[in-house]
Amino acid sequence: MKKILVLGGGFAGIEAAIYLRRYKYNVTLVSDRDFFYIYPTSIWVPTREIKYKDICINLKDLQKAHGFNVIIDKVQKIEAKKHSVTLQSGKILSQYDNLIIALGASKIKPKGVQYTLSICGIPQQSLQIRDKLDELIKRGGGKIAFGFGGNVHDSSAVRGGPGFELLFNVHNMLVKKGIRDKFELTFFAPMQKPGARMGDKALDMMDITFKKNKIKKQFGKKIKEFTADGVIFEDNSKLLSDFVMFISAGNGHQAVIQSDLPKNEAGFVKINDFCEVDGFNNIYAIGDVSAIEGPNWRAKQGHIAEVMARNVAYNIHTNNNKKGYAKHLNILCIMDSGNGAVFIYRNNKKEKMMPMPIIGHWLKKGWGHYCRLSKLGRIPRIPGM
Numbered sequence: 580m581k582k583i584l585v586l587g588g589g590f591a592g593i594e595a596a597i598y599l600r601r602y603k604y605n606v607t608l609v610s611d612r613d614f615f616y617i618y619p620t621s622i623w624v625p626t627r628e629i630k631y632k633d634i635c636i637n638l639k640d641l642q643k644a645h646g647f648n649v650i651i652d653k654v655q656k657i658e659a660k661k662h663s664v665t666l667q668s669g670k671i672l673s674q675y676d677n678l679i680i681a682l683g684a685s686k687i688k689p690k691g692v693q694y695t696l697s698i699c700g701i702p703q704q705s706l707q708i709r710d711k712l713d714e715l716i717k718r719g720g721g722k723i724a725f726g727f728g729g730n731v732h733d734s735s736a737v738r739g740g741p742g743f744e745l746l747f748n749v750h751n752m753l754v755k756k757g758i759r760d761k762f763e764l765t766f767f768a769p770m771q772k773p774g775a776r777m778g779d780k781a782l783d784m785m786d787i788t789f790k791k792n793k794i795k796k797q798f799g800k801k802i803k804e805f806t807a808d809g810v811i812f813e814d815n816s817k818l819l820s821d822f823v824m825f826i827s828a829g830n831g832h833q834a835v836i837q838s839d840l841p842k843n844e845a846g847f848v849k850i851n852d853f854c855e856v857d858g859f860n861n862i863y864a865i866g867d868v869s870a871i872e873g874p875n876w877r878a879k880q881g882h883i884a885e886v887m888a889r890n891v892a893y894n895i896h897t898n899n900n901k902k903g904y905a906k907h908l909n910i911l912c913i914m915d916s917g918n919g920a921v922f923i924y925r926n927n928k929k930e931k932m933m934p935m936p937i938i939g940h941w942l943k944k945g946w947g948h949y950c951r952l953s954k955l956g957r958i959p960r961i962p963g964m
């Protein structure tokens with residue numbers, strides 16, 4: 580029986596482990612946290628619409644449901660040519676036929692980033708954002724800035740959607756509490772048109788929402804640094820803020836940067852359409868850790884990570900009629916606002932944008948439950964989801 584080592588316990592790693600077990604391989608998954616985190620629904624932790632524990636799935640439960648081995652440890656060194664992975668504990672893993680790298684991305688660290696919190700950072704930051712919001716509500720008001728940054732080396736690593744979602748959710752929470760007028764909400768980003776890759780229709784809709792909800796905009800100025808009281812831009816203008824939620828763009832994972840794996844300029848692992856790492860025939864990179872090639876609107880998303888994972892499991896098993904990820908590239912999201920959502924879809928041929936007041940919010944909530952229960956094997960998977 581083939582031995583397969585999977586590094587990372589996010590959407591990519593978990594999906595790979597689940598599907599490889601369906602083919603009955605001996606699978607070992609290494610993760611530095613003992614739970615799988617459902618990132619897309621984490622936007623509701625800061626507004627207390629969901630409990631943190633409800634978006635964490637214990638890896639022990641996934642292990643029980645699917646029968647893969649789990650090692651909780653941190654991957655420190657990958658020596659691909661030596662066929663060796665070193666963990667923080669000192670343990671060396673070299674007994675594998677195939678290695679699947681699914682470690683996700685690191686984040687660019689602009690000056691002063693420690694003064695900010697990110698909804699896309701380590702899971703615990705969602706709780707810190709919640710506490711910060713509680714503090715401002717208790718104080719009776721304040722200025723809150725939400726933003727995201729770019730990566731000039733790889734536009735697919737830029738993540739803005741959750742920033743918009745959190746902003747709209749906070750707006751709605753404040754409206755419900757009857758204290759929206761006590762807060763100034765601003766969205767900032769260095770691009771002229773943040774969110775442009777979702778398509779023109781989505782951009783227009785966002786503009787209308789900003790105006791309707793009296794949300795200020797600060798677009799098109801590079802960020803110089805963050806300070807304890809706000810954001811300073813390239814022209815030295817300052818956005819004063821009591822709290823800044825900032826999503827840094829992704830870049831290569833530290834263990835990947837230090838490894839002998841081939842990388843693009845941003846530090847993501849170079850792969851072909853079948854997620855095989857360039858120059859190796861038994862190593863794969865999937866999800867956010869990989870350099871995704873394609874149209875300039877392409878984005879690192881969870882459903883793409885899962886397609887890559889399922890393809891790799893299939894390709895390892897069959898090794899002919901291999902499946903590629905490129906034809907599955909699209910943007911798919913239900914952008915939630917707390918009282919509804921907008922369905923956004925884009926591929927090479929079409930762009931779709933459909934407002935879904937009220938029901939959209941519950942659909943996304945439903946997806947969260949589906950994600951948990953289907954990953955645990957308690958309900959069947961819907962093909963492609």
Ligand SMILES: Cc1cc2nc3c(=O)[nH]c(=O)nc-3n(C[C@H](O)[C@H](O)[C@H](O)COP(=O)(O)OP(=O)(O)OC[C@H]3O[C@@H](n4cnc5c(N)ncnc54)[C@H](O)[C@@H]3O)c2cc1C
Pocket residue numbers: 586587588589590591592609610611612615618619620621622652653654655681682683684698699700741834865866867868879880881882883884911912913
């Ligand atoms: C707030 C938010 C909302 C989102 N919404 C959507 C959405 O609506 N739709 C969508 O498709 N995508 C969405 N995404 C994107 C999606 O979550 C990511 O694309 C997806 O998580 C990528 O999965 P991954 O497994 O490649 O990486 P990750 O999810 O980052 O997982 C990496 C895993 O590796 C582990 N790890 C990292 N370093 C080490 C190490 N050194 N040693 C051992 N383990 C390590 C981590 O603990 C983690 O378990 C969202 C992301 C965020 C943050």
